[in-house]
Amino acid sequence: MITTFSLHKNEWLSSLYEERHRWVPCYLRNSFWAGMSTTQRSESMNAFFDGYINSRTTLQEFVKQYDNALQHKTEKETQADFTSLNTTLPCGSQSLIERQFQKHYTHAKFTEIQSEFRGKINCFVDGVVVQDNSSLYKVMEDFIHNEIREERAFMVTFQRDTMDVNCSCLLFEFRGIICRHCVCVLAQERVIQVPAKYILTRWCKSVRRKHTYIRATYNNKEKDPHIERYDELMKTFGNIAEIACDSVHDIIIG
Structure with a gap:
């Protein structure tokens, strides 16, 4: 819009565009992004090569350092997977749902889940409307902003027949x-176990990462x-x- 209408000198629109990372996500809450942010790609690439290359790195050195960085990242992932499979992070509550996530998720993802269970202490039900097998809850959350206690309301829908639960915050x-x-x-x-749809396979510790099947130059996979x-295959x-x-026709039959 700024380019089409030649509004580059408009200070308000320019500042709004510069801060787009703060307001664009609200229009994408219904889409699954696995926690990725608008700047994550560039940030992750910088972190990936941090300590391996710099502005004076030659092309020949880059190829070698790329393999070293990839090897280091793979070793860290392998170690994290091993730790998740052979150790257990303690639950912070007596919730059977938290234990359900503890059983399936990697340590890194379970830590994020635990943050939500801890945050539950600041939430309380302020009203409920029951209709057939559906209930609409108004959940209030306390939070501190500029040293002042404030409240925020969220609407949560619960289906008793399927145990589906949806919140207006759209975090899931x-x-x-x-x-x-x-x-x-x-x-x-009084739900003691969530449906399988809330436990995503991509973050389960029993999943073997697909990239581990691909040969790489930094190690010997021939054997x-x-x-x-x-x-x-x-x-x-x-x-x-x-x-x-x-x-x-053959594709349809297959």
Whole structure:
């Protein structure tokens, strides 16, 4: 809009655009972004190469340092996966729902879940409207702003037949994490286990990361049986895809 109407000299619009990271997300709350932010890509890339390259790094050195950085990142992920599989983070409450997440999620993601369970202490139900199998809760949350106590209202819908719970904050829809307001309502409804849809496979500690099947230059994977079988299957499926793509009928049947 600024470019179309030549409004580059408009101070208000210019400042609004510069601070777009603060207001754009509110229009994307219904879309799942797995917690990614607008600036995360550049920030993560800078952190990825931090300590490995600088403005004086040559192209030849970059290739070598890229492998070193990738190896370091993979080793950290492997160590984190090992820790999640072989140790247990203690729960901060007696909630069976928290224990459900403890059982499935990696330490890093479970820590985020625990933050919502801790935040539940600042939430309370201020009203409920019951209609058939559905209940609409008004949940108030206390928070401190500029050393002053304030309240914020959230509307949470609970379906008793499916145990689906949805909050106006849209934290689950946006980040895939069940919010403190939903936790408050689930406790009010005496729910002891959430449906499987609230436990995302991408963050389960039992999942093997797909990139671990790919050969890399920083280590020797030739003798890894998983890598060998993966390579052979990829070759086979590639041939099948070439044959199947010639016939729409075959693809539909498949």
